[in-house]
Amino acid sequence: MTADDRPDIIFLMTDQQRWDALGVQNPLVKTPNLDRLIQTGIRFPQATCQAPMCVPSRHSLMTGMYPSQNGVRSNESATPGDDAIAAPVLAEAMREAGYLTAGFGKTHWGRTPETPSTRGFDVRVVGTRDLGIEVGAVGWQEEEDPEGRAAYLEMTREYGPGEEEPVGYLGATSTIPTRNHPDGWIAERALEWLEGPDLDTDKPLFFYLSFVKPHAGHNPAAEFEALYDVDEIPDLEVPPWDESRYDHIRVRDENSPFLGARSQRWREAWRALTPRERRLATLRYWANCSWLDSLFGEALDRLAARGRLDNALIVFASDHGELLGERNFQFSKYCLYDSSVRVPLVLSGAAIAPHLRGTVDERPAALVDVYPTIAHAAGFDIHPGAAGASLLERAARAGSFAEMHEPAPAWMWRTARYKLIVFVDPNTAGAQGELYDLQADPREWHNLYDDPAHLAVRADLTAELIAHIATSFAAAPTHGALGAPPVLQEPTAPAGHQNDSETRHE
Secondary structure (H helix, E strand, C coil), rough: CCCCCCCCCEEEECCCCCCCCCCCCCCCCHHHHHHHHHHHEHHHCCCCCCCCCCCHHHHHHCCCCCCCCCCCCCCCCCCCHHHHCCCHHHHHHHHHHEEEEEEEECCCCCCCCCCCCCCCCCEEEEEEEHHHCCCCCCHHHHHHHHHHHHHHHHHHCCCHHHCCCCHHHHCCCCCCHHCHHHHHHHHHHHHHCCCCCCCCCCCCEEEEEEEECCCCCCCCHHHHHHCHHHHHCCCCHHHHCCCCCCCCCHHHHHHCCCHHHHHHHHHHHHHHHHHHHHHHHHHHHHHHHHHHHHHHHHHHHHHHHHHCCEEEEEEEEEEECCCCCCHHHCCCCCCHHHHEEEECEECCCCCCCCCHEEEEECCCCEEHHHHHHHHHHHHHCCCCCCCCCCCCCCCCCCEEEEEECCCCCCCEEECEEEEEEEHHHHCCCEEEEEEEEEECCCCCCCCCCCCCHHHHCCCCCCCHHHHHHHHHHHHCCCCCCHHCCCCCCCCCCCCCCCHHHHHHCC
């Protein structure tokens, strides 16, 4: 392709949006602009992230590599400088391919050195400094709108770290103008730029617009709360077991004083609420989704007015999901259950072949596929370490892979029917496991890992997981400067199943 016929790439992203927080998936959720994109594009309802937390998930997406390949495996790790990044990041690859690159909003890169760098963006506006310093970015809300920033911090003063304390999840109707919210400020800056002279260029455009919501705190404007009726929202379904159940969430909490204490505070607070108060938290989460949908709609309208949707690939995704009180009042992410690890993923725009518009693709897609998909559309080669594949081609994998290393390691292999989770409990010997039949048990309440009737399934999935890790990491060795990945230990045999050959196979 020549530069003239390459599509513009429009990348829309949210933070912590559940895979089912879309109107086409859940009619109670009001997201008309994203629904229109889906109706003229391809939806991937089985898509997963590669790590259920912000920093490693976003690094994975932006490099096209798994966390244990690029070395960023937790929210506490970060790439300290451009020379420590395991591969050319997406924006840099787009700029090298001749695109005008403009990025507005969160990437959550973490630290960067004093040497200015926007990591491939010709135009870069991050928003607030607590999203990760990017020296070289133009504009910070703290500097350009200090009164608005101060008003937002005052409104959320009791929400706690990440705005994820119980009061942050219960939330409240916003008492300040939406333009003073971080996402409102970013949207305003992006819309101003879309009306400016930079788009008067023959270069194709890579436009990245990324918001912090619907991540807690749940503090939408009254106009978006008014879209919902709290009495129409279903009550939270509680599983038949309590928080003492042994699984990788319990191991996580037992090995992280911070996460364990926060989980306990969530449970205590939510048990004290009425069902209506719990539903109100869900209402405000959905209202946040509706607000972002309206901001995306405004941006798409501006792009259309400038002719930048005439030949465009539009990508919509989120970095991970949100438990929203499931599993006996667990919130946030940090686990490998579907509400945390599944993400919305949509491809749309004029660049989508007519026969694919309005379709649903049930392949086990993943966020690592976004990089090669965009590269495919833009006509440049991906780096040799990329773990994903273009979703514009018909290649298929047997399942999707995710990993978690904060604070205890766990790995997921998810197929169309089953999910295997293998986790390491530092307090016991060997690996432990969970196995779920996603068709019969979509809530993942019934662990079949030690069920005699499912030992063959468990063995097959374990072999697939190990084979996937081996082949993926062989193709893309881990980035040496950031450390090697932990070793996946072979699961121990369940009680009463001591045949040596079968144990090795599992």
